[in-house]
Amino acid sequence: MSATTTNPYETGEKAAVPAKDDGGLWGYLRGYGQRVRGGDMGALPAVLGMLVLTVVFSAARPSFLTPLNFANLLTQAGPIVVLGMGLVFVLLLGEIDLSAGFASGVCAAVLAIMLTTHGFPWYVGVAAAIATGVVIGLLLGFLVAKVGIPSFVVTLAGFLAFQGTVLWLLDEGTNISVRNEVIISLENEFMPPAVGWGLGALTVLGFAATQLIQQRNRRRRGLPALLWQVVTFRVVGLAVLVGVAVAVLNEERSRNALFSLKGVPIVVPVIGVLLLVWTFVLRRTAFGRHIYAVGGNREAARRAGIAVDRIRISAFVICSAMAAVSGILAASMARSVDPNTGGSNVLLYGVAAAVIGGTSLFGGKGRVLDAVLGGLVITMIINGMGLVGWSSAYKYVATGIVLLLAASVDAFSRRRSAASS
Amino acid sequence: MGTPLLELRGINKSFGPVQVLRDVAFTVHPGEVTALVGDNGAGKSTLVKCIGGIYPIDSGEYLMEGKQVHVHNPRDAASHGVEIVYQDLALCDNLDIVQNMFLGREKKSGMILDEPTMEQLAQQTLAGLSVRTVKSVRQQVASLSGGQRQTVAIAKAVLWNSKLVILDEPTAALGVAQTQQVLELVRRLADNGLAVVLISHNMNDVFAVSDRIAALYLGRMAAQVKTSDVTHSQVVELITSGRSGTLGLVEEGAAA
Numbered sequence: 001m002s003a004t005t006t007n008p009y010e011t012g013e014k015a016a017v018p019a020k021d022d023g024g025l026w027g028y029l030r031g032y033g034q035r036v037r038g039g040d041m042g043a044l045p046a047v048l049g050m051l052v053l054t055v056v057f058s059a060a061r062p063s064f065l066t067p068l069n070f071a072n073l074l075t076q077a078g079p080i081v082v083l084g085m086g087l088v089f090v091l092l093l094g095e096i097d098l099s100a101g102f103a104s105g106v107c108a109a110v111l112a113i114m115l116t117t118h119g120f121p122w123y124v125g126v127a128a129a130i131a132t133g134v135v136i137g138l139l140l141g142f143l144v145a146k147v148g149i150p151s152f153v154v155t156l157a158g159f160l161a162f163q164g165t166v167l168w169l170l171d172e173g174t175n176i177s178v179r180n181e182v183i184i185s186l187e188n189e190f191m192p193p194a195v196g197w198g199l200g201a202l203t204v205l206g207f208a209a210t211q212l213i214q215q216r217n218r219r220r221r222g223l224p225a226l227l228w229q230v231v232t233f234r235v236v237g238l239a240v241l242v243g244v245a246v247a248v249l250n251e252e253r254s255r256n257a258l259f260s261l262k263g264v265p266i267v268v269p270v271i272g273v274l275l276l277v278w279t280f281v282l283r284r285t286a287f288g289r290h291i292y293a294v295g296g297n298r299e300a301a302r303r304a305g306i307a308v309d310r311i312r313i314s315a316f317v318i319c320s321a322m323a324a325v326s327g328i329l330a331a332s333m334a335r336s337v338d339p340n341t342g343g344s345n346v347l348l349y350g351v352a353a354a355v356i357g358g359t360s361l362f363g364g365k366g367r368v369l370d371a372v373l374g375g376l377v378i379t380m381i382i383n384g385m386g387l388v389g390w391s392s393a394y395k396y397v398a399t400g401i402v403l404l405l406a407a408s409v410d411a412f413s414r415r416r417s418a419a420s421s
Numbered sequence: 422m423g424t425p426l427l428e429l430r431g432i433n434k435s436f437g438p439v440q441v442l443r444d445v446a447f448t449v450h451p452g453e454v455t456a457l458v459g460d461n462g463a464g465k466s467t468l469v470k471c472i473g474g475i476y477p478i479d480s481g482e483y484l485m486e487g488k489q490v491h492v493h494n495p496r497d498a499a500s501h502g503v504e505i506v507y508q509d510l511a512l513c514d515n516l517d518i519v520q521n522m523f524l525g526r527e528k529k530s531g532m533i534l535d536e537p538t539m540e541q542l543a544q545q546t547l548a549g550l551s552v553r554t555v556k557s558v559r560q561q562v563a564s565l566s567g568g569q570r571q572t573v574a575i576a577k578a579v580l581w582n583s584k585l586v587i588l589d590e591p592t593a594a595l596g597v598a599q600t601q602q603v604l605e606l607v608r609r610l611a612d613n614g615l616a617v618v619l620i621s622h623n624m625n626d627v628f629a630v631s632d633r634i635a636a637l638y639l640g641r642m643a644a645q646v647k648t649s650d651v652t653h654s655q656v657v658e659l660i661t662s663g664r665s666g667t668l669g670l671v672e673e674g675a676a677a
Contacts, residue, residue: 038564217537218537221537221541222541284533284534285532285533285534286527286532289516289520289524289527289534290525292513292515292516293513293516293520293525295515296514296515297511297513297515299509300511300512300513301513301524301525303495303507303511304511304524304525304526305525305526306524306525364513364515365515417563417564
């Protein structure tokens with residue numbers, strides 16, 4: 001603000017200070033209702049979807065709602081969720097990465113070759129796989145941002161080329177098994193119950209602490225803060241969710257008395273850390289803010305002095321690097337890498353996870369959490385239909401329909417918010 | 422009147438063989454609204470882009486507060502306190518008001534965005550401009566009306582200790598009430614001590630808020646006069662023919 005102050009209009013004006021949430025809790029709920037009706041539905045469709053799927057599938061097959069299947073669901077969701085997290089970045093820019101599935105296949109193949117063929121330790125293999133993802137992302141991002149080819153075409157070409165690369169890496173299609181215990185444990189081992197409880201408690205306490213500090217800072221500065229009821233609700237809600245999940249997962253799942261099977265799958269904290277890191281990047285750093293800005297209005301971002309090309313390239317790099325992580329998880333789950341790793345419908349599931357969770361295909365709107373919620377919905381469909389015994393034919397059709405449904409919700413909420421402004 | 426904030430002398434600018442600005446002189450004083458008028462193609466936008474550093478000038482002097490400066494790009498202009506609010510606003514619909522106002526110049530503590538500080542500054546700026554129409558600074562820009570968006574764009578320009586704010590047709594797309602709001606805001610900027618350049622086609626707006634009028638005619642400055650010294654029809658004549666009675670370009674110039 002310019003320092004000159006002789007302003008006849010400035011008599012005691014504090015007008016821009018927003019009206020405090022005078023309505024209290026009721027006002028907050030009404031505001032939420034308005035946002036939902038205005039098209040900003042957030043996680044609502046995904047959460048409702050999960051509830052409906054749980055009811056339907058557990059009615060059809062009671063085994064759907066068992067600790068064993070819950071643990072299966074989480075491990076199955078791993079690769080899809082991680083792929084979806086990467087795709088969120090590209091979707092936020094209003095771009096698409098059709099090659100992410102086979103990119104994850106290429107990276108998984110690199111991992112398998114490093115570990116099994118050359119016998120490197122696991123961290124070298126992981127680093128090589130992620131570095132491969134970064135290189136792929138740089139290449140895609142360069143072609144999109146600097147050369148100016150639409151991302152649809154660049155990544156469609158990548159889709160084909162990476163499929164070929166996997167075949168070439170795997171000697172025309174031989175299957176390489178992965179035997180490294182650390183990699184295998186990601187999708188096949190479980191944490192001791194006590195560690196599960198400890199990490200769960202840490203999650204809840206960490207969340208509560210950041211919420212409280214944030215709100216206290218805002219109050220201290222005289223800024224409108226959230227109602228304490230809302231903060232409490234969030235913290236208690238998370239605590240209940242985490243508590244129930246850990247308790248269920250710590251139950252004995254083994255039907256064989258000879259060995260025990262219990263604990264939270266190791267992939268869960270892996271996803272938790274990725275969620276935390278990328279949410280922090282998107283929400284709390286200038287880089288994340290600039291990703292939203294470029295996705296919302298590229299020209300405005302450019303005029304604001306943002307290096308638009310660099311932002312676009314880095315989104316593709318993040319997407320492909322996350323595809324590499326997804327490939328590592330897929331290799332861990334299958335205990336091997338074959339030419340179909342990352343192929344067939346893997347990419348579709350990743351995109352569907354992001355979109356079902358609430359990330360917009362039109363750019364500018366989305367969260368990393370969306371991929372987690374949407375990935376769980378997708379996995380429930382795959383898993384549930386498998387239990388019911390439907391053939392692949394039905395699974396594909398059903399998944400396609402769900403993706404279309406999610407995209408319609410997206411288009412609908414976009415129309416809604418355009419109309420309400 | 423003391424030293425003008427901005428003074429341009431003998432500015433020339435060509436795009437290839439086409440000379441768009443010829444020997445243009447232009448002064449802007451702090452605390453005043455200077456209306457820049459002219460027909461389509463008279464060179465208003467080019468002149469503004471030269472001031473904003475988007476186009477380099479071919480020749481001529483560019484003085485800020487009496488001292489000659491060199492402006493080669495938008496960053497140079499911003500460092501001298503020049504901010505331009507474009508007609509198409511350049512706001513991100515998916516971000517809220519605070520995020521838009523600080524876009525590209527976010528306040529940080531360490532690598533973390535300092536949201537409370539940004540929110541406070543945004544509120545103070547809006548309050549200082551007596552903006553009453555915005556419910557919350559955490560509203561998404563998509564949910565704002567045209568006048569409110571214009572307000573945010575102007576507040577964004579004011580936030581950066583700017584001395585000269587250039588508004589390109591700020592009321593072109595607005596209804597009557599919103600136009601009134603924005604014009605009041607424009608007046609308030611000048612009353613706060615800023616120098617304001619208002620580009621407008623609307624003579625009512627020009628006469629409602631401006632202290633001086635600068636009329637461009639075919640790339641030349643036809644006249645720069647006090648608003649109180651001229652009538653509506655004189656300004657229209659300046660715009661359409663480059664001269665009006667004793668005002669304006671002399672014969673041979675007008676024939677160009």
